[in-house]
Amino acid sequence: MDQTRRAYRRESQEVRRSALITATQDLVAEGGPQAATVRAIAARAGVTAGLIRHYFRSKDDLLRVAYIELMEGMTAAGSDALEGVGAQPDERLAAFVAASLRPPVIDGGAVGLWAGYMHKVRSDLELLGVHEVAYLQYRDALEALIAALPRNANAAQLRAEAIACNGLIDGLWLEGSILPHAFAPDELATIGLRSVGAILGVDLMPYANQLPDSGKTPK
């Protein structure tokens, strides 16, 4: 009966922490916060439950860190879309919009993860700050792209347009992530480009068929 103690490897602090964070995100994305128990997280990360409290003060602490990493990752993904694209304002805007409406941004797990954190964001002041910063960063980036277009627009108009385009992108992202089978592969990106163009009075459709997401898979 005296079963041997489970074999294990000592890993660096970074490896263990990121493994626990990833496990937490995956579980929340799949089954909501209720599925992210310390035991489930530990099992997913390949360790035992006690280790969580060795790296994090509490389970809530781990959840908070996991959310912060999620938001930081999404904002980073947003600005990444602008790399390797030309300097023309409309082309840059089109790249930004299209990238937000295609995988891997469009993803059922991401929206599940985001939804799972909704309440914690509304009740935890630190998380609320993280959320608002990330949200405004994204919208400001969008507004900057819009402002660079060759048009005449005052500040109030730019703000309204940024809110509208941001809302459109968010809504399409939501629908595409929840009901992926309800849309053709690039349908949402095309619709997004056409609609953003209509809202702003420019034509973004010439950039619709630009390397959807292929060729950009280095490594």
Added chain:
Amino acid sequence: MDQTRRAYRRESQEVRRSALITATQDLVAEGGPQAATVRAIAARAGVTAGLIRHYFRSKDDLLRVAYIELMEGMTAAGSDALEGVGAQPDERLAAFVAASLRPPVIDGGAVGLWAGYMHKVRSDLELLGVHEVAYLQYRDALEALIAALPRNANAAQLRAEAIACNGLIDGLWLEGSILPHAFAPDELATIGLRSVGAILGVDLMPYANQLPDSGKTPK
């Protein structure tokens, strides 16, 4: 020590069921699914925990019924907006859009409730069906309003436009519900009308200042 048994009233089945359902929705909206324990639900509804299983086969059964009532209520609210409005297609569309972007549809509790159910919807086939039906009902209603506009548009274009406008409304609804203080009172409704108009090539702004939500509080 033999404290007297708690006084109570016998209520009709409808009263008790709706009280339990409302309590469940409120708790999920406020604190997520994890906050909706049988004891918390019972306390909120003014009864004791055991009564839940007198009216519902299980807690999951109660959660499911509460979600179904939520979705049915939202679709009903959508069609209600069309009552008491003229027969002009653009006016009806404007009323529909504006109603979706003002209280009480814009509401932090509603988005919290919706988010709280996300995972259950993705894992429970019955709930997934309820969700998809409600979603498509809303989008189809929108598409019908768009199709009634005096324009020339084929089926594919109508579909794309309905998806775009639905996404726009969803996104603005989301942002307005999460960060209500970030927008002026009717800012989102105005932006929604202008943007939907731009997407469809019509002018909905004449209907922007139509009885925001006042005068419609009978009783």
Added chain:
DNA sequence: ACATGGATTATCCAAATGTATAACAGGGTC
């Protein structure tokens, strides 16, 4: 080699949770 520190596991504990069942009592019926 070998001792030391700390990463990791194993075990325990109190609290909370969903469910089941028995006891009670409100309110209509005769």
Added chain:
DNA sequence: GACCCTGTTATACATTTGGATAATCCATGT
């Protein structure tokens, strides 16, 4: 006013949860 049905409460129970602590054993330095 006595009686019975069932809505309602109270209690019990097995399971799961997050947290705490002690025991172990991997890896590194010397």
